[in-house]
Amino acid sequence: MTLKIYGINFSSCTRRVAVVCKELNVPYELVTVDILKGEQRSAEHLVRQPFGVIPAIEDDGFELFESRAIGRYVVAKYGKGSGLVPDPADIAATAKFEQAASIENNNFDPHAGQLILELVIKPTRGIPSSPERVKELQATMASKLDAYEKILSKQKYLAGDTLTIADLFHLPWLYGLTEKANLDLIPSRPNVARWYNDISSRPAWQAVKDFA
Ligand SMILES: N[C@@H](CCC(=O)N[C@@H](CS)C(=O)NCC(=O)O)C(=O)O
Structure with missing residues (x-):
C-alpha cells in the first residue's frame, strides 16, 4: 500500500516529509488536510495527530506524526545504505x-x-x-x-x-x-x-x- 501523507501541498512541514520520500523514490499519496479550513483540528485528524497540526503518515497500518520523526522513519524503512541517516554502528x-x-x-x-x-x-x-x-x-x-x-x-x-x-x-x-x-x-x-x-x-x- 502506498504511504499516505496527511498534509497539504503548500505546507513546509508536509514538504519536509515529501522531500525525504522523493530523495528515496518512495511513492506517496498526499491526503489533503486543509489547514486554511481548520481541518487539522477535526476529530478525524486529531486521532492521527493529537496536537492538531500536520503532517502525519500512515504506512501499511503504521501511523506516525512529527515531520522529522517521519523523515527518520522513511529513511530507516526505505533508505538503508542511503547515508541520509548514518549507520548506528558508526x-x-x-x-x-x-x-x-x-x-x-x-x-x-x-x-x-x-x-x-x-x-x-x-x-x-x-x-x-x-x-x-x-x-x-x-x-x-x-x-x-x-x-x-x-x-x-x-x-x-x-x-x-x-x-x-x-x-x-x-x-x-x-x-x-x-x-x-x-x-x-x-x-x-x-x-x-x-x-x-x-x-x-x-x-x-x-x-x-x-x-x-
Ligand atoms: N513539529 C511539527 C510542527 C507541525 C506544524 O506546525 N505544522 C503546521 C504546518 S507546517 C500546521 O499544521 N499549522 C496549522 C496550525 O498550527 O493550526 C512537525 O514538524 O510535524
Whole structure:
C-alpha cells in the first residue's frame, strides 16, 4: 500500500516529509488536510495527530506524526545504505548527525519559522507583521547563519561530508526565507550559499519545492 501523507501541498512541514520520500523514490499519496479550513483540528485528524497540526503518515497500518520523526522513519524503512541517516554502528557519524539534527531543530527552525510567520504567512492573511519583531528575528537568524558559515567552511554538509536528512530538513524554511520573503541572508556567506545551492538543486527538492 502506498504511504499516505496527511498534509497539504503548500505546507513546509508536509514538504519536509515529501522531500525525504522523493530523495528515496518512495511513492506517496498526499491526503489533503486543509489547514486554511481548520481541518487539522477535526476529530478525524486529531486521532492521527493529537496536537492538531500536520503532517502525519500512515504506512501499511503504521501511523506516525512529527515531520522529522517521519523523515527518520522513511529513511530507516526505505533508505538503508542511503547515508541520509548514518549507520548506528558508526558511533562518531551518528553523534555528528544528532548534533546536526539538533542544530536544525534548535538554532534554525524556531527563528526561521517565526520569520516566515511575520513575512509570509501574516501578509497572506491580512494580519500586519511587526517590524520590531522582524528586525529582532533577522538579527538572530543572521548570527545563527554566521555559525553555520563557520561549520560549513570545514565540511560539505551539516553533519560532515555526507548529505543527511538534517540538511534536507532546512529546505522548506530556507526556500521560504530566500525566495518568498526575499531575505538576503545567504549570498554574503559563501559556504552557506554553496551548501544551499547544493541541497536546493537536488531533483527531490525541485520536485516538491512549490507543492508536495
Ligand atoms: N513539529 C511539527 C510542527 C507541525 C506544524 O506546525 N505544522 C503546521 C504546518 S507546517 C500546521 O499544521 N499549522 C496549522 C496550525 O498550527 O493550526 C512537525 O514538524 O510535524
